[in-house]
Structure formats: structure tokens, C-alpha cells
Amino acid sequence: MSTRSNPFQSKQELETVFALVNRRIAEKVGDYKRYDFSQNQSRAFNVFFDLAQEFDLLEDLLTLAVLTLRSLFHIHAEIYVLTRSASLLRYCCSTGADCTIPPMDTEGLPLTDGPFIHEGRYCIPIRGKKMDVELLPITPVGETLGLLVLHPRLPLSPKKQLFYEKFANRVGYQLHNRLVACKHREHLEFIKSLVHDIGHNVIVPNMYFKLLFRQLDGKMKSMRHAIEDLLETSECSNALAQLNYIQNRMDEQYQEVYKHFQQTSLFLETLLRQSHFEKGRYVLHKTVVHLHDRIMAPQLERFKTRFDEKDIALVPFCDASAATEKDITVTADVGLISQVLANLFSNAVKYTRPSPAPEDAKGHALSGMPAKFLCYGISRLRGYLEGDRDAARIDIITSGPHLDSDDAPRIFDADYRGKDVGQEYGTGHGLFFVQEITRLHGGDAGYEQHPKGNCFYIILPCDDSEPKQPF
Numbered sequence: 001m002s003t004r005s006n007p008f009q010s011k012q013e014l015e016t017v018f019a020l021v022n023r024r025i026a027e028k029v030g031d032y033k034r035y036d037f038s039q040n041q042s043r044a045f046n047v048f049f050d051l052a053q054e055f056d057l058l059e060d061l062l063t064l065a066v067l068t069l070r071s072l073f074h075i076h077a078e079i080y081v082l083t084r085s086a087s088l089l090r091y092c093c094s095t096g097a098d099c100t101i102p103p104m105d106t107e108g109l110p111l112t113d114g115p116f117i118h119e120g121r122y123c124i125p126i127r128g129k130k131m132d133v134e135l136l137p138i139t140p141v142g143e144t145l146g147l148l149v150l151h152p153r154l155p156l157s158p159k160k161q162l163f164y165e166k167f168a169n170r171v172g173y174q175l176h177n178r179l180v181a182c183k184h185r186e187h188l189e190f191i192k193s194l195v196h197d198i199g200h201n202v203i204v205p206n207m208y209f210k211l212l213f214r215q216l217d218g219k220m221k222s223m224r225h226a227i228e229d230l231l232e233t234s235e236c237s238n239a240l241a242q243l244n245y246i247q248n249r250m251d252e253q254y255q256e257v258y259k260h261f262q263q264t265s266l267f268l269e270t271l272l273r274q275s276h277f278e279k280g281r282y283v284l285h286k287t288v289v290h291l292h293d294r295i296m297a298p299q300l301e302r303f304k305t306r307f308d309e310k311d312i313a314l315v316p317f318c319d320a321s322a323a324t325e326k327d328i329t330v331t332a333d334v335g336l337i338s339q340v341l342a343n344l345f346s347n348a349v350k351y352t353r354p355s356p357a358p359e360d361a362k363g364h365a366l367s368g369m370p371a372k373f374l375c376y377g378i379s380r381l382r383g384y385l386e387g388d389r390d391a392a393r394i395d396i397i398t399s400g401p402h403l404d405s406d407d408a409p410r411i412f413d414a415d416y417r418g419k420d421v422g423q424e425y426g427t428g429h430g431l432f433f434v435q436e437i438t439r440l441h442g443g444d445a446g447y448e449q450h451p452k453g454n455c456f457y458i459i460l461p462c463d464d465s466e467p468k469q470p471f
Contacts (some may be wrong), residue, residue, distance in 0.1 A: 017364060041163045044072045058178045062092045065171045070094040071151070079126070080106060081146035081175070082138045082264040088147060094254045104149070115165060122150040124168040128176035136176070145175055195277040210265070213258055220254060223247060256305075263302055263338070270335025282440055284333040288463045291392055292326040294334060294380055299341040300376070301418040306349045312398075313370035317377035325378050331463040336437045340445075343430040344396045344456055346372050350424040353400030355453050374401050375452065380462065390462040391443065399453040408447055434458065 037045075048068045055061050068076040078093040078101060088106035091104040093099040104119045115124045127143040128136070138145070148168040156164070212368060227244055275283040300314065307314060330337075354371040375397040384391040403411065407418035412435040433443040434456075442461040 001289070026395060035162065035166075036159070038096055042071055044068055044167065044169065047072070052174050058175075059091060061174055061178055062171075062455055065148070065167075066092055066094040069167070073152075076101065076151040078121075078149040079146060079171070080149060081126075082141065082144070084138055086141070091146075098273060101151070106147075109147070111144040111147070115161065117154070120151075120154075122152055122154065122156060122164070122373040124148045124150070124165055126168050126172040126175060128172050128179075132176075132180055135180045135183055137179055145172060145179070156432075159389070191277050195272075195274050213261065216254070217258075219239060220247075220251065224251070227228070259298075261301060261340075263298070266335050267339055267342075270333070270339065282336065282437065284336065284440060286331045286333055288329055288331050290326070291328050291330050291332075291373040291394070291460070295332070295338050295341060296376070296378065296394065299338060299345055302342070302347040303349065307374065309370055310349055310352065312352050315370075315373050317375060327378055327382055328378055329463045330392050330460045332441055332460060333437075337441070337460070339361070340437050340458060341394070341396075342432045343434050344458075347456075348396060348398045349429060351400065351420075352398040352453075355399040355401070359403075371399070373452075381459070384459070385442070385461055392461050392462050393457055393459050395457045397450050397453055397455045401453075402449045403447065403454055408449075411447060412445065431456075 048065060051064050051068075052061060055064055062081070066079060069075055069077045076091055076094045078099075080088040080090050083089050088109070090099075090103050093101050095101055109118060109123070110116055111125050117123070124147065125144040126146040126148050128140055128145045130143065133140060138144075148164070148171060150164060152160075168304065191446060212419070213243045222248060227240075227247055230240060231244065273283065304314070352372050352374060375395070377395045379393050379395070381391040381393050383389070401420075404419050407420070410416050411418060412431045413428075414432040416432075417426055417428040431445075438445045438458045438460065441460055443458060445458045446457070448455045448457070
């Protein structure tokens with residue numbers, strides 16, 4: 001993870017930003033000299049800006065705007081805001097809670113053409129920011145979010161018109177932020193409700209499936225015993241042999257379904273953990289585990305059928321990992337790290353290709369490796385981490401051409417997909433997830449070219465504390 005003291009990529013970029021900001025400050029100082037606002041007008045900007053920080057609710061902000069104009073300039077004002085149905089709704093006016101000003105007809109008003117007079121009122125479009133428009137709970141008309149409607153003595157001087165337009169712009173900036181905040185609050189409330197729904201309608205019923213699987217397993221074992229008794233005490237008829245064959249296949253199918261159920265349950269209960277939603281980030285539930293037995297082996301077993309279907313041979317280790325050390329323990333969130341490996345294996349199923357056949361010095365093809373293969377290994381990196389702590393490295397090496405040199409530095413970026421993905425389905429999120437989760441564990445993930453193909457690896461801190469017992 002970067003330890004740079006500023007978020008800019010280079011000194012040159014930082015200097016560019018400094019130059020831009022200095023230029024805009026100078027331009028704005030010049031603008032205000034030309035505006036030549038009165039002391040009272042400048043005070044109105046300051047009062048509105050300062051007090052806008054004190055009021056959180058949208059209605060309070062808009063009330064502040066109309067009362068600022070009434071208090072300092074003795075004119076009445078109203079504010080209309082667009083609704084989700086694209087109509088204008090009056091939110092407040094300066095005469096009080098029981099507004100004595102009749103609402104105006106807002107049908108067909110020219111919201112994108114600048115200030116206009118309507119029903120004897122001076123109407124100024126309130127424009128929002130150009131950024132984050134997609135986060136608004138309403139659809140602006142152009143950049144317009146609503147109307148600031150004034151009841152001054154007409155006609156207004158050009159200087160007063162300019163002031164009220166600038167005031168409407170400041171209202172628009174604050175209104176935009178409050179509308180986005182309202183949308184965020186709606187999202188958060190929905191997520192909280194969704195979390196409870198998931199727990200009630202997904203996690204709890206999924207636990208009931210575990211009970212059903214245990215009951216089914218008991219019945220299948222009873223049937224197995226009954227068939228074995230028949231085979232021992234009866235003549236082995238064709239019908240009984242066929243029944244025995246069917247029972248064996250049912251046992252195999254049951255074990256396959258149950259393994260997938262266990263992994264799906266693990267992933268569901270881990271990804272949909274309530275604490276993730278409450279904290280707004282992944283919350284790790286760590287335990288001390290044998291990396292090979294508890295995490296690597298179950299995922300290899302889960303993907304074995306898919307590897308076989310693609311004619312991908314599994315090789316216990318390549319020369320990058322001299323051996324698979326099965327006794328290494330780590331402190332990890334089993335569900336999340338299992339999904340990290342599942343992402344890497346899923347990519348291997350999709351993207352493993354035959355490697356060009358290696359040749360000897362005379363150009364003769366060498367044999368010894370299958371056409372398509374996946375090598376895997378776990379090794380200990382002694383003193384690799386800060387504080388001279390050991391780390392565990394998992395290597396996943398797949399046959400095939402090396403990644404494109406332009407793709408390799410970016411493959412862990414969110415939503416990025418390389419040039420050579422072909423027709424394989426993907427979203428570009430898997431490797432981003434892999435790196436995010438390993439870094440949350442205090443480790444990392446990366447890619448290296450390998451003589452036999454492509455090597456993806458993850459690094460996790462080892463657990464060497466004696467009191468904890470791995471399982």
C-alpha cells in the first residue's frame with residue numbers, strides 16, 4: 001500500500017494543480033472587483049454560507065435562503081424544487097409556515113433559459129453542480145434543480161439581477177449536496193433493511209438446508225446398509241445389482257451436491273455478513289487455520305471437475321514453489337480467503353491455454369508437462385513481513401502465453417479486463433477482490449511471468465503464536 005504523503009501521482013501534476021488554483025483565485029478576485037457588490041450583498045453571501053453549515057435538513061436550508069433575502073433586503077421569496085415526477089413543488093416561502101403567497105402555475109416554465117418574469121415574480125433557475133448528477137434523487141432539467149422566486153419591485157437593475165443570480169447559484173450548490181445526501185441516506189436505510197431481510201430470508205433458511213442434508217444423509221446410509229444386507233443374504237440378481245449400482249451413483253451425486261452446498265453456504269454467509277453492511281467495509285472474522293487443509297484443498301476439490309472438463313492437469317507444485325508445505329498456518333477469514341482462491345481457480349478454468357512446447361538447445365521439442373496444466377504450491381517466506389515475521393505464499397501457475405505487457409500492470413484494477421479474454425464471460429472484478437481481501441489481511445496479491453506460463457500469487461501473514469490451536 002502506498003505511503004506517499006499526497007494523493008498526486010507526480011511532482012509535475014502537483015505543480016499543475018497549484019498553477020491552476022492560483023490562476024482561478026486571481027480570476028475570481030478580478031470577478032468580484034467587477035461585480036462591485038454592496039456591503040449588504042456581500043454580507044448575505046457570508047450569512048448564508050456560514051449558517052448553511054448549521055442546518056442539515058433540506059427544508060431548513062431552503063428556509064435559510066429565503067429568510068436571508070427577507071432579512072437583509074426586505075423582499076419575499078419562494079423556492080420551488082423539482083420532484084421525481086419532474087414537476088416543481090414549492091418547499092418554502094418567506095412569509096412563514098402558513099405561506100400567504102399563492103403558489104404559481106409552474107407548467108411549461110423555461111427552466112433552462114436564465115431568469116424570467118412569470119405572474120409578476122422574478123424567477124431564477126437554481127442550478128446544481130455538473131458532477132455527481134447520477135447520484136441525485138431527481139432528474140435535473142439541464143442543470144436546473146429548482147427555482148428561486150422573488151417578489152421585488154420591478155424592474156431590477158442589472159447589478160441586482162447579477163447579485164440574485166449569484167445567490168441562486170450558491171443555493172444550488174448547497175441544494176445539490178443536500179439532495180445527494182438525502183439519496184445516500186435512503187440507500188443506507190435500504191441497505192440496513194436489506195441486511196435484515198437477507199438474514200431472515202436467506203441465511204436462516206440456508207441453515208435449515210443443512211438439517212435437511214443431514215436427514216437425507218441418514219436415510220441414504222440406511223438404504224446403503226439395507227442393500228448390503230440383501231447382497232450378503234440373497235442371491236445377487238440383476239435387479240439387485242442394478243439397485244446397488246444406482247445407490248452408488250446416488251451416493252456420489254449426493255457428495256458432489258453437498259460439497260457445492262457447503263461452499264455456497266460459506267460464501268453466502270461470509271459475503272452477506274451483517275457487519276460488512278453496518279461498517280461499510282469488509283469486516284474480517286479471523287481464525288487460525290491450516291492453509292492447505294482448510295482453504296487450498298477444499299477449493300481444489302471443488303474445481304476438479306471443471307478442470308477435468310477443460311483437460312487442465314493439476315500439478316502439485318512447479319519449480320517456483322519447491323514444495324507444497326502443508327503445515328503452514330495463517331490467521332485468516334476462511335470464507336473470504338476461500339473466495340480469493342475460488343476467483344483464481346475460476347480464472348484458471350477460463351484462461352488456461354497450452355504453452356508453446358519448450359525446446360532444447362538444438363530446437364527439439366521437450367516433453368514432460370501436459371499441454372494445459374495448473375501448478376499450485378504453498379511456501380513459507382521467512383522474515384518477509386515487517387517485524388521479521390514470516391509470510392505464506394500461494395502460487396497458482398497456469399500454462400499459456402504470458403499476459404500482454406500493457407495488461408499486466410492493470411489486471412488488479414477494478415473493472416479492468418485484458419485484451420486476450422476472448423469470449424470468456426467476466427466483469428473485471430475478480431482480481432480486484434483478490435487483492436483487496438489479501439491486503440485487508442496484511443498481505444498482498446500479484447502477477448509474475450513464469451517460464452511455464454503465468455503466475456498469480458497471494459501472500460498472507462503466517463500465524464506462529466503457540467497458544468492458538470489451528471483446526
